[in-house]
Amino acid sequence: MVAMNMDAHMTTGSAFQPAIIAPWKGIHTIDTAQVRPQFAAAYLVEGDGRGAFIDCGTNHSVPHMLAALERAGMTAGQIDWLVLTHVHLDHAGGAGALLPHLPNARVVVHPRGARHMIDPSKLTAGATAVYGEAAMQAMYGTLQPVPAERVVEAGDGHVVELAGRPLLCLDTPGHARHHIAIHDDVAGVFFTGDTFGISYRDFDTGQGAFIFPTTTPVQFEPEALHVSIDRMLAFHPRAMFPTHFGRLDEVERLAADMHAEIDDMVALARACADRDDRHLALMDGLRARLLRRARQHGVTLDEAVIDELLGGDIELNAQGLAVWLDTSRA
Template identity: 60%
Template sequence: MTVHGIHTIDTGFVRPRFDAAYLIVENGRGAFIDCGTNFAVPRMLDALRQAGLTADDVDWLILTHVHLDHAGGAGALMAQLPHARLAVHPRGARHMIDPAQLWAGASAVYGEAVMEQTYGRLQPVPLERVVEAPDNHMIDLAGRPLRCLDTPGHAKHHLCVYDERSNRCFSGDTFGLSYREFDTANGPFVIPTTSPVQFDPEALHASLHRLIALQPEAIHLTHYGAVEQVEKLADDLHRRIDAMVALARSAGELPDRQARLMEALTDLYAQHAAAHGWIGSRATLCELLGMDIELNAQGLLVWLDRQARH
């Protein structure tokens, strides 16, 4: 369904309805928000065709942040968009111009072979096509203002995009994860994403307050799709951030703390999903959230260790 010229694109990463990018169309011109991995490029171009546009009609690719499930395909996609510029948080710009450090960091964790298979080799974006988007930077899409907001907490290089025309926000990972499989009569179910390595609970709380102050009609998440009931969901996120931080603190310095924290997070999410009216099994919850539980535990522990050093 297309609302306000906003098209949701399933990038195909991991599973259906897991990773979204967006296309905004205004007066025959287009802007992508996030782009998935290299393997999503055909899907992005197909979305243009379905919207009645060509690659020549795209003015912008806006990245919420440079984590590879959001931005890994940026270089490959920009090579297909002759007139587009790439807008990115100032802290992320250098990684788009020269992705070597981004690749090296992720490869150190996952290995070269897994990186190639999962994301494809990262391609640089020419310096002259990259636009740094600091707080309140305005992007003009054929007369439609898109405002970039500095929203740290998930990552220091994170921005959200406020579309004044539709009164909607594109939140990347700032407004958490909400998979449609958890929807019930009570609406969407949302959890924070605290993946490594720059999770900061105080900053994330502040960023959520900032988004809610805009009183948006809906928020478009990368994982996955548009959600309404935004004030209720923000309250849920605030409570769950605090609960997750408390679980991380209780894990302390135990030698098996990551395994313990993953189990505790699973318990927390299962309890909250059940209270939300979700009737799936624990096994199904682990199937849908397993990757996120592991990343959330890792990010919480990196944050905990950083706190201990200061």
């Protein structure tokens, strides 16, 4: 895998009607129309008549971002910020295409990711090398650069001032080294990108939400991910807003599940490290564990449906664990 692989799920951006979710404490959840309903989200945060987007999806997501503004009764001129959790294309690929619609907005991004927003050629080359030109266009479209003067680098502790609603950026590696999580003090929540894992609404049961880590190549670092989760927990957030997908309550329980799953995935990776069929063994092990946990959680979906919903994540997590094994043993 290339150094900037971007959460490789097929998407057209127009294959379905995206979900519309009621706002909560001035936070609007936006379905960015990738893969299937309620797969990937961006967020609109309101503060005294001004707004900030958190992530933006792909080029194909731009109409859905603008439609969310209209639903919120806001105009594009009221958006001051586009804050990117990280530069994987399902989170940030549409930034350059969205920004011309937002005349007053600046892009906030981790210092490691800023150069890739200004010049996305490496992102384009990496994704095209993996998927080919046709699939790259279908999934993401042509990446547009963000003018350098509209980019703000957000180091650890950077505060985005949103009309009396400050947004604190924390350096949260583990999924990617160019990852920030954003704390909204007014709502008492974090926008977690991929640092707090994946939780699809398809797997909600009477026991609550179901969660698992994402180890997408190439920068999975388990110890850093543990630390990043604990940093966020120290703020005692009332909810988490991951990209995949939407608001999560029961933060303490889900954090405990994340910690346990990170350790179990690392143990699986080490057990498979020297196998000739390592990738297949990782895939089988991840699938078996997720299926077992889903059944224990009360998920009654057919096994074929679960495979369809989780197949892409299992493939990516297997690849990421393999990269981690290779780099940690180098």
